[in-house]
Amino acid sequence: MTESIWITGIGLASSLGEGPEVHRAALAGGRPVVDDVSFAPYPVHPMPALDLDRQIPKRGDQRQMEPWQRLGTHAAGLALDHAGARALVADMHLVVAAGGGERDTALDEAICAELAALPPAEAGPCLNERLASGLRPTLFLAQLSNLLAGNISIVHGVTGSSRTLMGEEEAGADAVRIAAARLAEGRSGIALVGGAYAAGRWDMLLLYAASGQLWRGPWTPVAARQAAGGGLVTGTAAAFLVLETESHARARGAAAIARLGPVRTGAARRRGTDTAEASAAALAAGLPLRPGYAVMSGATGITAPTAAEAAFLAGLRAAGPEQGPVRHTADLIGHAIEAAFPANLALAALAVQAGAAPQVLVTGFGAWRGEALALVEPA
Structure with missing residues (x-):
């Protein structure tokens, strides 16, 4: 950069x-x-x-x-x-x-109910006909x-x-x-x-x-x-x-809310040694973490990726520098899938602007796949 x-x-x-x-x-x-x-x-x-x-x-x-x-x-x-x-x-x-x-949930339910009442040989042609006639092009x-x-x-x-x-x-x-x-x-x-x-x-x-x-x-x-x-x-x-x-x-005389540091993403297969924890650890290599940095966690609450994130953060703590509090944003706003990482960055920027942390590490461990890290700090 x-x-x-x-x-x-x-x-x-x-x-x-x-x-x-x-x-x-x-x-x-x-x-x-x-x-x-x-x-x-x-x-x-x-x-x-x-x-x-x-x-x-x-x-x-x-x-x-x-x-x-x-x-x-x-x-x-x-x-x-x-x-x-x-x-x-x-x-x-x-x-x-x-x-x-x-x-269109109502249409989906109607089609499923109709197909359930038909012999298997008639279900396919019926589905094709309903898809051609029941769905508007604008849908x-x-x-x-x-x-x-x-x-x-x-x-x-x-x-x-x-x-x-x-x-x-x-x-x-x-x-x-x-x-x-x-x-x-x-x-x-x-x-x-x-x-x-x-x-x-x-x-x-x-x-x-x-x-x-x-x-x-x-x-x-x-x-x-x-x-x-x-x-x-x-x-x-x-x-x-x-x-x-x-x-x-x-x-243009615009003020900064916060500075966006490195943003890194990966996609482990989450099989064998290609784990989410290992993927995140590789992404974290060389990150300029400051003592007392906070964590804005994108943990979903699903067992495997949430455990992988916890293990990754424990590894960061062991390697230093000193780690501050970990905040699960899903406890406030839920997990917003595509919007989750941008929302967590926004929350991190607000926390930094308020002086709540000298630096915030934002994490993302997808429900199925996808790992991400970003640093947010004062400008």
């Missing part, structure tokens, strides 16, 4: 609410907002109440977006406002981490992952280069890594990067439940879940960061 990268704007919305102040207060001693009823037996951190008109003024734009897209577009606008960067959007690079769109368009980036470009006018990454937690970490690397290489002075996830989706909950990864029953913190067998509690969140080179920010 050839130039220092500053975080100059944060757009953060979660079940706690929106904006830096509500999340800074939560870091100082807030309680999570949890819905234990709507998707029982699986608790989720629900969608917050948002004044969408402030960031997405056209109702037509709001109607054509799915909830996670509205959430992400809203958070992107919050980041632009926080950075005072509305006048810079024409040349601003955009990097977005996104999953697939939301399913397929609404499920495209890159529509979040498209909506941000349309609503907020961000018209520099645009990239969308898919791949669960690793997409969010790689989005930040790529955006920061492009800035440091001198390809631009400013970028908007982040992701969004809506937890209140039966289609996603069923996918995670089928692999045995979800926590069942009343909400409990990550550490208590780990002791009781582990499990994931998904969180609704969107997080966008305005990243700038130091020279670009200084030239």
Whole structure:
């Protein structure tokens, strides 16, 4: 990296609410907002109440977006406002981490019920017919992952280069890594990067439940879940960061919230010796950790990756320097999949800005795959 990268704007919305102040207060001693009823037996951190008109003024734009897209577009606008960067959007690079769109659950249930009543030989032709006639072409368009980036470009006018990454937690970490690397290489002075996830989706909950990864029953913190067998509690969140080179920010008189240090990502196969712990240890080699650094942990609560992170952090403690407190962000906002790493970076930047730690190591251990580390420190 050839130039220092500053975080100059944060757009953060979660079940706690929106904006830096509500999340800074939560870091100082807030309680999570949890819905234990709507998707029982699986608790989720629900969608917050948002004044969408402030960031997405056209109702037509709001109607054509799915909830996670509205959430992400809203958070992107919050980041632009926080950075005072509305006048810079024409040349601003955009990097977005996104999953697939939301399913038409009622239609899925109707098709499954119809197929269940048919002989196997008739099920295939019936499914093809229902897919051809029951799904609107616009529904397929609404499920495209890159529509979040498209909506941000349309609503907020961000018209520099645009990239969308898919791949669960690793997409969010790689989005930040790529955006920061492009800035440091001198390809631009400013970028908007982040992701969004809506937890209140039966289609996603069923996918995670089928692999045995979800926590069942009343909400409990990550550490208590780990002791009781582990499990994931998904969180609704969107997080966008305005990243700038130091020279670009200084030239326009922008203040830094925090400095973004190295961002490193990996993807262990998590088989044999290619473990998540070993992957993270390799990523940590040479990191300029300061005594008393805090950890903003992206632990999911799922047994294996959470244990791998704990072992990795224990290794860092043993090797030194002195390690400060470890904070599981999933205890506050849940685990937001693609948005998890950007959200944890935002929380780390707020903690550094408040003087709560001399430096924060942000970790990400994906539910299935993907490891990431980043350093956030005072500018």
